[in-house]
Each structure stands twice: as C-alpha cells, then as structure tokens.
Amino acid sequence: GNGTQDILTQHPRPNVLFISLHVFAEGFYPGSGGDHDYARNIYNFPIHPMWTHAKDKGSAAFRAKVTQVVLPLLRAFGPDLILVSAGFDGCHHDIGNKQYGQRDGPVGMDLSPGDFHWVTTQLMLMANLCCNGRLVSVLEGGYGRVRTEHDDKDDTSPNGAVAASPDGSQPGTSPEDNHATTAPLILDTLQASAHAHLQALTCQSYVEPPPVKTRTRHFMNDKEKEKQNKAEAAQRVRQARIADAQKVAKAKAGNSGGVIRFKTTFRNTIFDAMLRRGWKESDTDWDFYWADREFIYDVLDSVHLDVSQKVNHFRNGRELCRKDLLIKNLKRARRAQKKNEEFPYDFFPITYILPGEYSMFVEVYPPDKLVLRTAHLCSTIFVGSCVNHIRAQGKGIFLFTKLSQISDWRTDYRYKQPENQQVETYVVQKYISNPYLVGGKKFDLRLYALVTSFAPLEMYLYRSGFARFTNSRYSNNASDIENSFIHLTNVAIQKTSDKYDKKHGGKWDLKSLKLYMMSHHGVARVDHLFYQIQMVIIRSLQR
Template sequence: MNRPSTRGPPGPIRFRTSLHNTIYDVLKARGWKETDSDTDWELNWASIEWMRENFDHMHLDDSQRVSHFRNMYELTRKDLLIKNLKRMRKTLEKEDKHAEAAKYDFFPSTFVLPAEYGLFHEEYKKQPGSVWIMKPIGKAQGKGIFLFNKLSQISEWRKDHKWKADSPQAETYIVQRYIENPYLIGGKKFDLRIYVMVTSYNPLTVYLYRSGFGRFSNERFSMRKDEIQNNFIHLTNVAIQKTNPEYQAGTGCKWSLRSLKLYLMSKHGPDAVNESFYEIQQMIIRSLLSVQKVIINDKHSFEVYGYDALIDEDLKPWLIEVNASPSLTADTPADYQLKFGMLDDAMTLLDLEHKLTGKEDQV
C-alpha cells in the first residue's frame, strides 16, 4: 500500500489496551506510548466488555478514538444481523426497489430459535432430510455449532437444553440451511476471512483490506449422512481444526487471499473470479447499509471487522458471519505479517497524527 508522506506529531500518541498481541506490537512500532490511565489517551483499543461497562459514562474529547461502536452487535450478533438483513430486503421491496432487494440473496434461509421454531418447522417440511446448521448467537470459534438432517436431532437437543420457546432462559440459536455445494480445493471446504474497517456509519465510510486469507477444513468434504457430525469436515474455524490430530499450522490450512484468487483464476479465468470478488465487496457494503440506521454513530468510534464468507461451486459468495473482535493473535509468521500490515494501515487511516490530507481513497 502506498503511504502518504509522514511528519512527526507534537508528542507520541498515547494508547490503552488490554491486548498483548499483534495490535500491541503495531502501536509500539509506531512509537506510540502505552498508558494505563482510564481517561488520558488518544486511542483505546477496547474490549467489548469495556465498551459495555464504560462508554456511556465517559465524556470523550475530539482527539480520542475507541475501537468499537456502541451497539456493534446489530451487525455482529448472528440473530440481529439476519434480522437487519431481512428488514432491509423488506424495506426495499416496499419502496418498489425490487432489483436491489433481490441482491440481498447472500445469506441462506435462516430462522432464530426458539422464537421462530414454527416457521423453521414449516420450511423444513418442504424438503425433509435437508441439512441445516445450528449456531448459538453468543459464542465464537465454532463452539456449540452442529449440523443435522432430522427433526428428531433437534428434539434431543431441545431436551438437553431444557429449551422452551417462551423461556427467557433459553439460549438463542440461529438455524440456517447448510450450503451443501461449497467450492472445494483439494477436496476440502474453505471460507474467506476479509478485514473491513468502518470509520463512520453516517456517512458510511468503509475500507476493505486487500489481503486476507482462506481457512481450510482438515478433512475432505463429504455430505454423507454418517459424516454430518464431523466438524473437521464442515467447520473451518481454526480453533476447531487445531483440535484435529492431523492439524499442522502453516501446511495448507490457511492460504492467502491472493493465492486463492490466482488458483481460482487458473480454473475459471479472471473475469468470473473478479466478478465473484466484486460481489463479495457488494455483499459487505449491503450488510453495512442494513445496519446504518440502527448503529449509534459516534465520531469517537471506529471498528475493524472480520467478515467470514464462503464461495460455492458456482462462485457465488455467501455471508457466514461478521466478527467484532477478530483474532489478532498470529499462529504463523505469514499470519503475523498479514495482521500487522492490516492493523498498521488501519492506524494510518485513523490519522491520529493528522498526516492525511482527507483526499485519499486508499493508503
């Protein structure tokens, strides 16, 4: 990335963070100064817990920035993301913008459980034996996710979870039609991690980082009924794959986004692949537009999201989820280099040192 010319600030930027991984290294490498002060900082790379407990009670001055929006969960909580996408599609249809509404087709048929169990049941009956995936809304790293193709498997799960539709204690899940035709490389499923930075929701100001990576399953893909419960086939989360005895970091479980694009171009030509990646960009923008009116826009806030997308065998992209706190811990030197570069560019965009002219569309 081309960088603007640099000039030194009057003093080092002060930052506060509880993380000691790649972001900490980036901030120190920029010559910024760590502080443990509750209020005396220009940058707070904050946890979501810190936001929940402190943000509403603080008065921030113009020079201070915090690494989350107040209610980012409208985008990053699985059930609320789906709710906002569906609402956006419905709003566009009411406004007779049917062509644009039809473009909100990048998420599979999805229901929130237990509240929408009846609706899900009706949908399932249209195609008995189809495969669905269950995801708890409040967990990360693949925890609590499972696939099923029989309603009896849900019945057993409901008993285990003491789960009643009208129970306020019931853990909320989403149930999604499983994408049964993912694009395979070497017979294995993969998804894409793409980094996105939003500096404002009004006006919507968003930057996509050019580099990202693909995460591969450790075992060859299969839709056989006796393999449905095998998470090493169906889930690409590194946290899941690391528990496989065959897992070896750096030996094929992660590819750079560039390597993936080159591979796909060798199979399908540049036009088809560029179109697919353009659709991924449009998918990201549409997801952000769907929450633009509900996210509390604050001039002190910015956010780096980790978007997870999947490409099917027709090169159609699907949105899997959006992460508000994507892992910044690196498991290989290449992973570290990618995350360091991404975060360093994010800090350049944040422009706490007032080096940018305001006319840049990329850095």
C-alpha cells in the same frame, strides 16, 4: 518440470508461481501432471496428444491454453522475473513425443517452430508488461541435432528460424547420422535462430491503451437530490467535528506536552504497542480507550464522548458482528428493498433464531417433513450456531437432520442450564449441500475491512485476505454429518486432525486462491465474483 514441481510441493514458496503445459495421457510417460495434480501456486494444464479423439489437442489447444489461462495468470500474479524452461519435446518431429511403440504416426503436442516463436513473443510481451522485460529462457538439452536442423528448415513462416532450434526429426531421419555432415547445418541454424530472435523480439513492446474518456450528463430526480444533500450535510458535520477535535487536541497538547493518554482493559500486545509509542496510561482523562466489545456495547454506547476521545469500536457494531442481530437486519433490509423492487441478490439463507422463532421453524418444517429421505444431505440439513460472543473456534456449531434432534438438544440444554441464567440464542440456517470446492475440500474466506467513518462511509478493504480449508474431502453422506473435519474450516478444529500438515497448514492467501479460480473459470468471472463480494461488504456497512 516434474522435478521443479516436486521441489515446490515439498518446500512451498508462496512468491513462486509454477505453470506447466505438457502432453498428458494415461500410460504416457511420466504418467503425472494431470489437471487434478496441483498445489498452492502450482498449475498443470495438460494438452491431449494428437493420437486421442479429444477436440482440444495439439497446436490449437496449446495456443488456447496460453492465451486463455497462462497469460492471465501471469498478469494477475505480477512476477518480478519469468523463468522459461524451453524444452522442445512438443515439437512435431520428436519421436519421443509419439505414442508408445510407434515410430511413425501422429505425435503428442505437434508444435511447429512457428508455435515456439509465437509463445516466446507472448512471454516477452508479458515480461515487458509485468517485470521490465526480465525473462530468462533456459534451453534444455538432449535433443537430436539432425531433428533440430530439419525442424528449422521445415518452417515456412515469415519468421522462419525464430524457434530457437526446436527439436524434432523428419520421418525416417535418424539422430545417429554423420556428425561431420550435420554440424555446419546446426551451427547455421543456431546463428539464424538467434539473429531472428533479436530482430523479432527486441523491437516489440506493449503499451496499455489510455482509458477512453466519456462525458455523460446525469439529471438527478428528487430522491437522488435528497440523498446527495444528506451526504453533503453529513460531510459538513464531520468536518466541523474534526475541526473541534483538532482544537481540543491542540489545547491538550499545550498542557500535557503532546502525550496521548490511553486506557485499556487488556494487558497484551495492544498494551505493549501503546507504551512503545510513548503514550501514557490514564484511568480518567483519556484520549483513546481500547476495550472489549461487550464493555463498549454495555457502557460506552450510552456515554457522550468528547470530540477528542476515540474508542476501538463504533456504536452499535454488534448489529453486524452478532449473528442473530445480523440476520435481523438482513431480513429488515430485504423487506424494505422488496417493497421498492430493489433487492439486488438472488440468494438469502433460510434462517431462524432459536428459541424465539422455534414455533415458526416447526411450522415451516414439521416433523414429517424434516427427515432424511435418502442417504445424502439433501435440503433438510440445518446448521445450528451459538451467538454467544464467548464461543469461538467452531465451538457451539452442530448439524442436524431431524426435528427430534433439535428438540432433544433444546430439552437437554435447558436441563443443564443453571436457574435464572439467560438462555443462549442459536441461529439455525439451511445447509448448502453443494458448496464450491477446491480439490474436493470446503473452504471459507477471511477478508478484512477497516472502517474509519460511517458519515460519510469510508472503508478500506485489505487485499491480502486468506482462505481456510478442511483437511478431509467434502462428503454429503449422512454418516459424515458429525465429522467436523469435513464441514468446519476452523483451524482450532482442523489442527486436531490426523491429516493436518503443520508444515503446510490449511490456508491459502487470497492471491493463490484467485489464481486457482482464474485457471479454472477465467479472469473475467473471478474479477466479477470478487466485485460482488466487495459490493456485499459495502451494502452491509451502508445505513
């Protein structure tokens, strides 16, 4: 297990999931494999040895870990093949599994042959469910043959010998006993175990129960009927527009041989992709226009397009994509929903838009209140972020703790601005002082949604997003407030750190992050979390 983990740590394979269940205690060989010992798609789930005073130990803890963590992780990962390193160090007769220096007394994991049979059955069922039964069980060597034979005899369960010759010995039995006496017993044990495995496992399969069909009758009120009528009317309008566009496209195809005309302000991959598709560039009679957002907002938003013409951004898209306008719309939605007592979220960041709301900000957080009372970042830390679309990669973001800092910045910024130039807008938000951490590090999520229509709303959420991590562990010390490697996850910033690993990078794909969270919080809570995230996306796009 340690060697396999080292290989996958040094040479990460995102398509490989490694799970280890083992005894772990300080000073117990090999001294690694604690629950803090993990990497991408590598999960260690230590079992407390029997000689400790922990409640979750031994066979019960082993079965609980398999049921609550291992099987859900496998189901979520969806493997094409399951490899099992079938070691029997955890058997209840294994001397090497006892506390160091003790030949007798409580052992480490204390697993019986019945436990081995049970976990084998569970893994076979999961293999049938995920990968058409593709499971390879590799038996490790180095086990005393007498202990193997005794362990099989000691099992009194109905499927007695299905433990595949687990390793262990009765107290007082030495592995150096006469080989001539034990060899026939070992052979019988192995044959009986193999026979029991075939009988016990080949007949088992897992079939998911069909969904329960229920019929409910819902009577709509006037408000719901009005909403449904609007949606149906919007659908009819959209279908009519599509029909008109198809007619125009058909007419154009007859005149131009079916070639799509495009226009773009870019000379990059977008331009090359259009040419490779056989499209023709045109400055006037274009069917598709790919332009930067500001040009579309300033020019095309006020232009009536032909039904056959498409651009790469929806109208008024900056209402969501620009930070100050997003905050404005969030506040408006909260006010509207609070009137109807419908606001579904219990979290809303304290936010101000500067310089427009500077006086409101000072009124709520006067100088005598906006100070650092301790050496930690309490509720008085604020994050300033420029809304200029040109700013990116973490530029224009800063943290402050005192009103004098924002005042100095405001004065200094005005002094540096050329005359008659519009003052940049900044969004100031209260800093989350206790963020959710992975391995002690902050991260953010990049999720991608493709919107094809707003009337009616049609949206596709890309399943393979990713998480961006900081290189340095999170600290809420005031001395670290200006350390961007702690607070900002932008790759452009993190890759300049001395701790940045170019080989591994600073990202996890969304699947790896969800597996990690499932291993710590369970499948149900993680699924509910991402359901809530999806609902936030949908509500953000709804009119």
